[in-house]
Amino acid sequence: MEKVLHFIDGTFCESHDGRTFDNFNPATGEKIGVVAEGGKAEIDQAVAAARRAFKTWGKTSAAERAAIMHRIADLIEENLDELALLETTDTGKPLTLAKSLDIPRSAYNFRFFADFVKGMSTEAFEMEGVALNYALRRPVGVAGLISPWNLPLFLLTWKVAPCLAAGDTCVIKPAELTPMTATKLAEICQKAGVPNGVVNVVHGFGPDAAGSALTEHPDVDLISLTGETTTGKAVMKSAASSLKRLSLELGGKNPNIVFADCDLEDALTTTIRSSFVNQGEVCLCGSRIYVERPLYDRFVAGLVEKTAQLVVGDPLDPNTNVGALISFEHLERVEGFVRRAVEQGGRILIGGKRPEHLKHGAFFEPTIIGDVDSSCEITRQEVFGPVVTIQPFDTEEEVIAIANDTNYGLGATIWTSNLKRAHRVAAEIEAGVIWVNTWFLRDLRTPFGGMKQSGIGREGGVHSFEFFSELKNVCIKL
Numbered sequence: 001m002e003k004v005l006h007f008i009d010g011t012f013c014e015s016h017d018g019r020t021f022d023n024f025n026p027a028t029g030e031k032i033g034v035v036a037e038g039g040k041a042e043i044d045q046a047v048a049a050a051r052r053a054f055k056t057w058g059k060t061s062a063a064e065r066a067a068i069m070h071r072i073a074d075l076i077e078e079n080l081d082e083l084a085l086l087e088t089t090d091t092g093k094p095l096t097l098a099k100s101l102d103i104p105r106s107a108y109n110f111r112f113f114a115d116f117v118k119g120m121s122t123e124a125f126e127m128e129g130v131a132l133n134y135a136l137r138r139p140v141g142v143a144g145l146i147s148p149w150n151l152p153l154f155l156l157t158w159k160v161a162p163c164l165a166a167g168d169t170c171v172i173k174p175a176e177l178t179p180m181t182a183t184k185l186a187e188i189c190q191k192a193g194v195p196n197g198v199v200n201v202v203h204g205f206g207p208d209a210a211g212s213a214l215t216e217h218p219d220v221d222l223i224s225l226t227g228e229t230t231t232g233k234a235v236m237k238s239a240a241s242s243l244k245r246l247s248l249e250l251g252g253k254n255p256n257i258v259f260a261d262c263d264l265e266d267a268l269t270t271t272i273r274s275s276f277v278n279q280g281e282v283c284l285c286g287s288r289i290y291v292e293r294p295l296y297d298r299f300v301a302g303l304v305e306k307t308a309q310l311v312v313g314d315p316l317d318p319n320t321n322v323g324a325l326i327s328f329e330h331l332e333r334v335e336g337f338v339r340r341a342v343e344q345g346g347r348i349l350i351g352g353k354r355p356e357h358l359k360h361g362a363f364f365e366p367t368i369i370g371d372v373d374s375s376c377e378i379t380r381q382e383v384f385g386p387v388v389t390i391q392p393f394d395t396e397e398e399v400i401a402i403a404n405d406t407n408y409g410l411g412a413t414i415w416t417s418n419l420k421r422a423h424r425v426a427a428e429i430e431a432g433v434i435w436v437n438t439w440f441l442r443d444l445r446t447p448f449g450g451m452k453q454s455g456i457g458r459e460g461g462v463h464s465f466e467f468f469s470e471l472k473n474v475c476i477k478l
């Protein structure tokens with residue numbers, strides 16, 4: 001049985017005390033391996049290695065770093081089949097999705113930041129006849145990179161790539177439920193020529209464990225976390241003592257606003273994806289659907305019909321659209337949300353239960369719930385599963401108000417063929433990432449991140465470099 005190890009200072013290793021935890025495939029319920037369980041000792045060792053490595057890595061040229069990063073991307077692409085299978089076994093997501101989204105995007109994260117760093121410029125201000133100011137960009141130091149389980153390698157590389165491009169070194173703490181591709185990435189980094197200590201991986205849990213040991217560590221300069229809002233709050237607290245720079249990509253409860261003048265077929269097809277892709281376990285999923293009243297009945301009928309066609313099942317079967325949730329524990333959480341939604345007056349339009357023939361795994365039917373309002377728990381809290389609510393609305397002002405009536409502010413989608421309305425509504429919605437007539441279409445140069453309790457800071461393009469590097473101004477008297 002596979003043992004997933006830490007990677008510290010260029011060596012794959014167990015924990016000092018030999019501790020491990022079990023790893024399960026949520027689609028079968030089977031134990032698939034054991035994972036080295038790190039704690040403070042392993043984090044200390046990894047941070048020390050990253051600090052030593054920073055002395056030289058931080059001085060390499062952007063071109064050298066970019067060349068290594070392109071080799072990492074090449075190796076990810078060469079190992080696509082193996083990486084996709086590891087991701088599917090760990091998460092329960094369809095293999096077709098891991099092959100078409102998770103792994104290709106992971107390779108692209110490295111290519112994108114490798115190319116981007118070579119074209120970076122800084123600012124200069126001339127005080128005519130008096131002085132010339134220019135800014136120099138420098139790496140910060142050691143970064144703690146903490147990733148979630150839903151898009152394990154995709155979201156981890158979204159942090160590792162800009163970190164390496166900027167000249168920082170890192171200690172990675174992958175989600176405990178999905179450790180496998182992080183250790184595989186370490187292997188790839190080593191093969192690609194990343195020097196020892198530049199990338200370290202320590203497996204383990206979050207609170208009072210490897211995660212908090214990393215966020216509390218006095219010699220870690222930056223923490224980039226993608227995870228739940230409650231985790232973001234805990235991390236912020238523990239990082240305060242050493243005043244670490246933080247990037248927090250947190251949860252969402254994203255509105256999907258459908259106006260009656262939209263292209264119905266397009267809106268329906270994409271809404272199926274924005275509701276249920278990756279079992280709804282994407283922070284950007286449009287979990288609150290609002291439809292303008294004249295279109296409401298037709299939209300609901302169309303959405304229910306398309307949802308009924310989704311194949312829930314074996315993630316390895318190429319016909320599967322919806323795989324297993326991340327764990328049985330999460331499945332019970334999702335079921336609890338649905339049960340309470342019904343208790344609060346919600347009506348299940350389709351789904352709402354575990355499929356009869358798939359009880360061996362953590363499967364849940366794609367679910368649409370109507371007859372809810374903004375007072376229901378289901379419209380306020382992030383479910384992070386294949387569950388959406390749907391409500392009618394009458395006016396633009398009304399839907400803007402309901403869409404914004406949330407503590408979250410990550411994403412939003414607007415469906416309309418009225419260009420002026422699209423601009424108007426986009427300007428009013430309180431979310432960091434807004435799509436009009438599309439969803440999850442990503443240009444990695446654009447700012448990505450959440451407002452309100454969905455996070456702090458932006459990633460992508462120059463914004464990632466703002467986080468992973470220091471700017472210092474040089475003022476020269478003329």
Ligand SMILES: NC(=O)c1ccc[n+]([C@@H]2O[C@H](COP(=O)([O-])OP(=O)(O)OC[C@H]3O[C@@H](n4cnc5c(N)ncnc54)[C@H](O)[C@@H]3O)[C@@H](O)[C@H]2O)c1
Nearest residue numbers: 148149174175206207211212227228231234249250251283
């Ligand atoms: N905004 C985004 O870009 C984005 C992207 C993906 C997922 N998410 C969010 O992530 C959540 C799902 O992922 P998850 O369940 O893995 O999140 P999580 O917050 O439970 O865990 C994320 C990571 O943080 C670690 N962690 C937990 N508590 C910690 C602590 N006290 N100190 C240090 N580390 C700690 C975990 O071990 C894990 O590696 C959802 O809320 C989802 O919306 C956000």
Ligand SMILES: O=C/C=C/C=C(\O)C(=O)O
Nearest residue numbers: 150158282283284442448
């Ligand atoms: O589950 C969350 C998805 C996040 C996506 C990104 O961070 C991205 O596309 O860069």
